[in-house]
Amino acid sequence: MAGVRKKLKLIVSVTMVNLFIFILISRNSSQVKNSQNKIHIPSKPFWAKLSTSPAFWNRQQQILDFQNNPVIWANSSGTDLPDWLNETSLTSDLCRPNFRVTTQVKDYNTLPNRFKDFLLYMRCRSYPIMMDQPDICKEPPFLLLAIKSLSPHFDRRQAIRQSWGRAGVIANRTVVTVFLLGNATSEDHHPDLSEMLLYESAKHKDIVQWDFRDSFFNLTVKEVLFLEWIQARCSGARFIFKGDDDVFVNTYRIMEFLNSVSEPKARDLFVGDVITNAGPHRDKKVKYFIPQSMYVGSYPPYAGGGGYLYSGDIAARLQNVSSHVALYPIDDVYTGMCLRKLGLAPEKHKGFRTFNIDEKYRSNPCAYKSLMLVHPRTPQEMIKIWSWLSRPDLTCQ
Secondary structure (H helix, E strand, C coil), X not given: CHHHHHHHHHHHHHHHHHHHHHHHHHHHHHHHHHHHHCCCCCCCCCCCCCCCCCCHHHHHHHHHHHHCCHHHHHCCCXXXXXXXXXXXXXXXXXXXXXXXXXXXXXXXXXXXHHHHXXXXXXXXXXXXXXXXXXXXXXXXCCEEEEEECCCCCHHHHHHHHHCCCCCXXXXXXXXXXXXXXXXXXXXXXXXXXXXXXXXXXXXXXXXXXXXXXXXXXXXXXXXXXXXXXXXXXXXXXCEXXXXXXXXXXXXXXXXXXXXXXXXXXXXXXXXXXXXXXXXCECCCCCXXXXXXXXXXXXXXXXXXXXXXXEXXXXXXXXXXXXXXXXXCCCHHHHHHHHHHHCCCCCEECCCEECCCCCHHHCCCCHHHHCCCEECCCCHHHHHHHHHHHCCCCCCCC
């Protein structure tokens, strides 16, 4: 009899638990159904009030963010915009000097001339092309080598052609090389080398030149123009190496690396000597000095401009997003800003040595075999190192 009571008690308990679970599920299901039909009204504004940044670049970026935000833009009228956002209505030629900056940047008159020049023409992103190679990528290359150079650097370009930048077929892969130039003007005390440059272009067919002042702060302009050029002339390139004309690049090692990259990783590939947790230099004696009146905040992770490697897919996305990022006077930082806008970050690779290698290893051929890039190297050193790596009998432990 006691056993029957125990069984009965157990059955009642299980039934009650199941009934309780059923009621909970039914109630939650009813709430979900009701919530689908119920309109939820926010209790406070979703968008924070726009307030201007005291730094000029940050303010220009705020304006671009506003222009490219369809939600805010569609629900705003000119009358309810803050005064500092009224620059969005400017319709003048963006490549004419913007003299408004002389009053918008509080210490404009005390800044070095390179800053004044950059600020005056910061809005301009379009310059005429002086030399082009429209058929250079007629056969889409596996690797496009794009080297930033200056008109007078004939010896560097020739050394690259004779060594690591030799166009053609390397490791059964097609390589195309182009040199990216601006206009070396008399304003910067450059001699007129235009006829020599025309001869060089006719002979080698690898010069791409635009009509903008080729200065350190305008390397960002060169970056933006190059991204446009890729889409117009070489959109089929699988990978792109972009670097300076004073670096040595182990093209053999780059090919080995690219052949080992999996297809999913190849799409988002962007590798180099990555710098993190950096910010603007405030010391006026430093080449990379940026005043507080121009920029506040830290820098996103970025790959040192001596050279980095990325996919053709990334190149297309960078070109699209670059119009949403205000020009910044340091080109590698600007590229990092564009990557962040895409939700990406460059990947650090120990094969990129933009700050050189230990002096005791610099004369050892094997020190370069596993590296992708070393900076800096003279034209003579480039040719010598390339001859080392090209020796079939070179064996390294």
